[in-house]
Amino acid sequence: MPRMASIITVSGLTKSYASGFQALKGVDLKIEEGEIFALLGPNGAGKTTMISIICGNVRATGGTVTVAGHDIVRDYRGSRSAIGLVPQELHTDAFERVIDTVTFSRGLFGKPRNDAYIEKILRDLSLWDKRHSKILELSGGMKRRVMIAKALSHEPRVLFLDEPTAGVDVELRRDMWKLIGELRQTGVTIILTTHYIEEAEEMADRVGVIDKGELILVEEKTALMKKLGKKSLTVVLAEPLAAVPPELAEWQVTLKADGHEIEYLFDTQAERTGVSSLLRKLGDLGIGYKDLNTQQSSLEDIFVSLVHQEKVA
Numbered sequence: 336m337p338r339m340a341s342i343i344t345v346s347g348l349t350k351s352y353a354s355g356f357q358a359l360k361g362v363d364l365k366i367e368e369g370e371i372f373a374l375l376g377p378n379g380a381g382k383t384t385m386i387s388i389i390c391g392n393v394r395a396t397g398g399t400v401t402v403a404g405h406d407i408v409r410d411y412r413g414s415r416s417a418i419g420l421v422p423q424e425l426h427t428d429a430f431e432r433v434i435d436t437v438t439f440s441r442g443l444f445g446k447p448r449n450d451a452y453i454e455k456i457l458r459d460l461s462l463w464d465k466r467h468s469k470i471l472e473l474s475g476g477m478k479r480r481v482m483i484a485k486a487l488s489h490e491p492r493v494l495f496l497d498e499p500t501a502g503v504d505v506e507l508r509r510d511m512w513k514l515i516g517e518l519r520q521t522g523v524t525i526i527l528t529t530h531y532i533e534e535a536e537e538m539a540d541r542v543g544v545i546d547k548g549e550l551i552l553v554e555e556k557t558a559l560m561k562k563l564g565k566k567s568l569t570v571v572l573a574e575p576l577a578a579v580p581p582e583l584a585e586w587q588v589t590l591k592a593d594g595h596e597i598e599y600l601f602d603t604q605a606e607r608t609g610v611s612s613l614l615r616k617l618g619d620l621g622i623g624y625k626d627l628n629t630q631q632s633s634l635e636d637i638f639v640s641l642v643h644q645e646k647v648a
C-alpha cells in the first residue's frame with residue numbers, strides 16, 4: 336500500500352467510566368487516509384468506547400485525538416463534520432421518507448443543500464428507487480443502507496461502521512461487504528468494528544486487535560496472516576491408534592476422530608516444517624495412512640490465539 340497521510344491520530348487515549356472501570360488504557364493509533372481499517376476485539380474490549388470518543392459522543396479521560404487535523408475537543412465541529420457514523424442500532428424515524436431523512440441529516444451538519452449529491456449517494460446505495468418510501472416499508476438490508484446514506488450525507492472523509500453486519504444473514508452480509516468495497520472507491524476512509532473475523536479477513540487493509548482496553552496488535556492484514564499463519568496437517572490413518580506413539584513426541588501431534596486421525600500444526604514460514612520427517616517417521620513405525628490434507632489457519636485462529644495469549648499472560 337502506498338504511504339498515505341494519517342487522517343486520524345489517536346495518542347495515549349484513556350477512558351475510565353464513572354464506575355472506575357478502565358475501558359481504554361492508553362491507545363495509540365494512526366489511520367491512513369483511504370484505508371479500510373478493522374478493529375477487532377471480544378465483547379467489552381473497548382471498541383465502542385473508542386469510536387464514541389473519536390466521534391465526540393463520549394469524553395476521554397486522557398490523551399488526544401485529531402481527525403482530519405482537527406482536535407476532537409478543541410475543534411469538535413471540525414472533527415465531527417469530517418466523520419460519518421453508522422451506529423450499531425438502527426435508529427431513524429420509521430414514518431419518514433428515505434430522501435427526507437437523508438437530506439435532513441445533511442442539514443444537521445450545517446451543510447448547504449445539495450440535491451445532486453444526495454441523489455448520488457442514494458443511487459450508489461441502490462436506494463434511489465426507494466427514495467419516496469417510508470423507512471418502515473423497507474427491508475432490514477435497505478434500512479441499513481439508509482443509515483449509511485445518512486452517515487454519508489454531509490460528505491465525511493471518514494466513515495465509522497460499528498458492527499455493520501451484526502445479526503444479519505449471510506447473504507446480506509456479503510451484500511454489505513460489496514457495498515463497503517464500493518464505498519472505498521469513492522476515497523472515503525472506512526473504520527469498522529466487528530467480531531466477525533471473516534469480515535475483517537474479507538474487507539480490511541489493516542487490522543487492529545483490542546482486548547481489555549489495550550490495542551495489542553496493529554498490522555496489515557496480509558502480513559499478519561502470513562506472519563502468524565499456521566497450517567494443520569491431518570493424517571487419516573489406516574488403523575486407529577489408542578494413543579500417540581512416544582516416537583512422535585518431537586512433532587507435538589494430537590489424536591483426533593477417536594484415534595482415526597493425527598493432526599500436526601506447523602508454521603508455514605519455518606524453513607523446515609517437519610511434514611516430511613513426520614511422514615517418514617510414520618512409515619518407519621509401520622503406521623499406514625489413507626489420506627492427507629492441510630488447512631491454512633484463518634484470521635479467526637490467529638485472533639483467538641492472540642486474545643488467549645493475553646489472558647494467559
Ligand SMILES: Nc1ncnc2c1ncn2[C@@H]1O[C@H](COP(=O)(O)OP(=O)(O)OP(=O)(O)O)[C@@H](O)[C@H]1O
Pocket residue numbers: 352353354356358376377378379380381382383384385530
Ligand atoms: N457508561 C459506562 N459505564 C461503565 N462502564 C461502561 C460504560 N460503557 C461501557 N462500559 C464498559 O466498558 C467496557 C468496554 O465497552 P465497549 O462497549 O467499549 O466494548 P466493545 O468492545 O464495544 O464491546 P461490544 O462488542 O460488546 O460492543 C465494557 O466492559 C463495558 O461494560
